[in-house]
Amino acid sequence: MGRWVDYEVVFKTCPAPLLILTPDFVMVAANDAYLKVAKRTLQDVLGRYLFTVFPPNPHMPNDPETQGVEVLRASLEHAMATGQPDCMPMQRYDVEVVGRPGMFEERYWNTVNTPILGVGGAVEWIMLSIEDVTDFVRAMRRTPRAAHGKLAQRQGVDVDLYSSARELHILSEQLKQAQSQHREITSTLQEAIRRQRQLVFDVSHDLRNPITGLLTELEVALSEPAIDLQQILRNLLRDAERLNEIVADVLDLARVDSVPPGTELVDMGRLVAEELQRRIPAAGIHTRLDQGVVVRASRIRLARLLGNLLANAERHTSTTIEIIVTTRPSEAVLEVIDDGPGIPRADRERVFERLYRLEDARSRDPGGSGLGLPIARGIAQAYGGRLYAADHPAGARLVLRLPLYRPVHQAAT
Incomplete structure (x- = not known):
C-alpha cells in the first residue's frame, strides 16, 4: 500500500x-x-x-x-x-x-x-x-x-526575442481564429448539403404518390373502355393539383432561401382582412385586428405566410380559428390560434423542420407536404422576424413577430 x-x-x-x-x-x-x-x-x-x-x-x-x-x-x-x-x-x-x-x-x-x-x-x-x-x-x-x-x-543584427514572441503569438491567434472560422463554414456547408439531400429524397417520395395515382388512373382508362371518364378525369385533376402544390412549395423554399424581394409598407390588419375575403373558410374565423400595425416587407410573401398559417390551422381545428393582429414594444404581432389538439411541447420546433409532419396532421390530411410552416418561418426570418409555436390552453397558437415600422420623426422621439 x-x-x-x-x-x-x-x-x-x-x-x-x-x-x-x-x-x-x-x-x-x-x-x-x-x-x-x-x-x-x-x-x-x-x-x-x-x-x-x-x-x-x-x-x-x-x-x-x-x-x-x-x-x-x-x-x-x-x-x-x-x-x-x-x-x-x-x-x-x-x-x-x-x-x-x-x-x-x-x-x-x-x-x-x-x-x-x-x-x-x-x-x-x-x-x-x-x-x-x-x-x-x-x-x-x-x-x-x-x-x-x-x-x-x-x-544591425539584434535578436529581440520579446518582440518576435509577441508577433508569433499574434500570428498564432490569427491562425486559430481562421481555423475556427473554417470549421464553422465547413460544418455549415455539410449541414446544408445534408438538408438538400434530405429534401430531394423526401420531395421525390411525395411526388411519387400523385404520379402513381395519375399512372394508375390512365392505365384503368385505357384498359376498361366502359369506365366513367368523368370520374377518371376528376381523379386525374386531384392528383395534378397535388403535384402543382408540391412543386409550388419547393419553388417557394428556393425563393425563401434566396435574396428577399423588394419591400413595401404593409398594414398587417388590412392584409389579414383582404386575404380572408379571398378565401372560402373551412372553419369559423374570429378576428381582432388593430389598426396601423405596419411593417416593411413584401406583401406577396406575407400573404403566403398568412395563407400557410391558415392552412395549418384549418387542417387541425375543430370548430373555430382566431386571428389577432396587435403590437408589442417595437414589434408587430400576428397570432393564428386553432382549437384543435395542439402541438406537444417537444414538437414545437420540429414542426418548422422541412417535411416534418405530426401524426395528427398525417391522419387529417395525408396529402400535406410538411413544407408550409418551414416556408412561413423562412419568410419571417427574411424580414428580421421570428415565427414560433407558443403556449395555449387549447389548440395550437402560432405567433409571428416582425419589426414594427416607425416613421423617422417617431423613431427620433
Missing part, C-alpha cells in the same frame, strides 16, 4: 513558481518559488485581486511593449472559456528592486494558465505556472555581437 501524498507540501516546495486563482482572478494560494520570483509575501497576495497586486508596469504603463497585463487577462479568459491550458507569449513585467523603492528591474516571463475543472466540468480554479527567462533573453541579445563582432554590428 502506497504512502499518502501530502499535496500541500508538494505544491509549496515545487521548484516551478505556481499561483492559484479563483475564476474571478482572486489569488488563493502561491508556492515559495512564486513568492520568491515575484518578490512578494504570502500576505501580499492571499485573498487579493490579481491585477490590483500586479498592475501594468507602474513606471511605464503606456509603453506598448509592456502591456503584459492585458495579454494575461485575455489568456486567463481564454483558458476559462475553453477549459484548456493557454500558453502565453513571452511577456515583459518589471519587478521592484528590493530595498530600492521606485527602482524597477527589467524582467521577462513565460506563463502557462491551466484551468482546474470541478466535478460538473466548470472551472473552479486557475493555476498560473511562470518561468523567469530574463537571463536567457539577455544572453541571446548579446550573442550575435559577441560571435560575429563587427560584421554583426554592420548588419
Whole structure:
C-alpha cells in the first residue's frame, strides 16, 4: 500500500513558481518559488485581486511593449472559456528592486494558465505556472555581437526575442481564429448539403404518390373502355393539383432561401382582412385586428405566410380559428390560434423542420407536404422576424413577430 501524498507540501516546495486563482482572478494560494520570483509575501497576495497586486508596469504603463497585463487577462479568459491550458507569449513585467523603492528591474516571463475543472466540468480554479527567462533573453541579445563582432554590428543584427514572441503569438491567434472560422463554414456547408439531400429524397417520395395515382388512373382508362371518364378525369385533376402544390412549395423554399424581394409598407390588419375575403373558410374565423400595425416587407410573401398559417390551422381545428393582429414594444404581432389538439411541447420546433409532419396532421390530411410552416418561418426570418409555436390552453397558437415600422420623426422621439 502506497504512502499518502501530502499535496500541500508538494505544491509549496515545487521548484516551478505556481499561483492559484479563483475564476474571478482572486489569488488563493502561491508556492515559495512564486513568492520568491515575484518578490512578494504570502500576505501580499492571499485573498487579493490579481491585477490590483500586479498592475501594468507602474513606471511605464503606456509603453506598448509592456502591456503584459492585458495579454494575461485575455489568456486567463481564454483558458476559462475553453477549459484548456493557454500558453502565453513571452511577456515583459518589471519587478521592484528590493530595498530600492521606485527602482524597477527589467524582467521577462513565460506563463502557462491551466484551468482546474470541478466535478460538473466548470472551472473552479486557475493555476498560473511562470518561468523567469530574463537571463536567457539577455544572453541571446548579446550573442550575435559577441560571435560575429563587427560584421554583426554592420548588419544591425539584434535578436529581440520579446518582440518576435509577441508577433508569433499574434500570428498564432490569427491562425486559430481562421481555423475556427473554417470549421464553422465547413460544418455549415455539410449541414446544408445534408438538408438538400434530405429534401430531394423526401420531395421525390411525395411526388411519387400523385404520379402513381395519375399512372394508375390512365392505365384503368385505357384498359376498361366502359369506365366513367368523368370520374377518371376528376381523379386525374386531384392528383395534378397535388403535384402543382408540391412543386409550388419547393419553388417557394428556393425563393425563401434566396435574396428577399423588394419591400413595401404593409398594414398587417388590412392584409389579414383582404386575404380572408379571398378565401372560402373551412372553419369559423374570429378576428381582432388593430389598426396601423405596419411593417416593411413584401406583401406577396406575407400573404403566403398568412395563407400557410391558415392552412395549418384549418387542417387541425375543430370548430373555430382566431386571428389577432396587435403590437408589442417595437414589434408587430400576428397570432393564428386553432382549437384543435395542439402541438406537444417537444414538437414545437420540429414542426418548422422541412417535411416534418405530426401524426395528427398525417391522419387529417395525408396529402400535406410538411413544407408550409418551414416556408412561413423562412419568410419571417427574411424580414428580421421570428415565427414560433407558443403556449395555449387549447389548440395550437402560432405567433409571428416582425419589426414594427416607425416613421423617422417617431423613431427620433
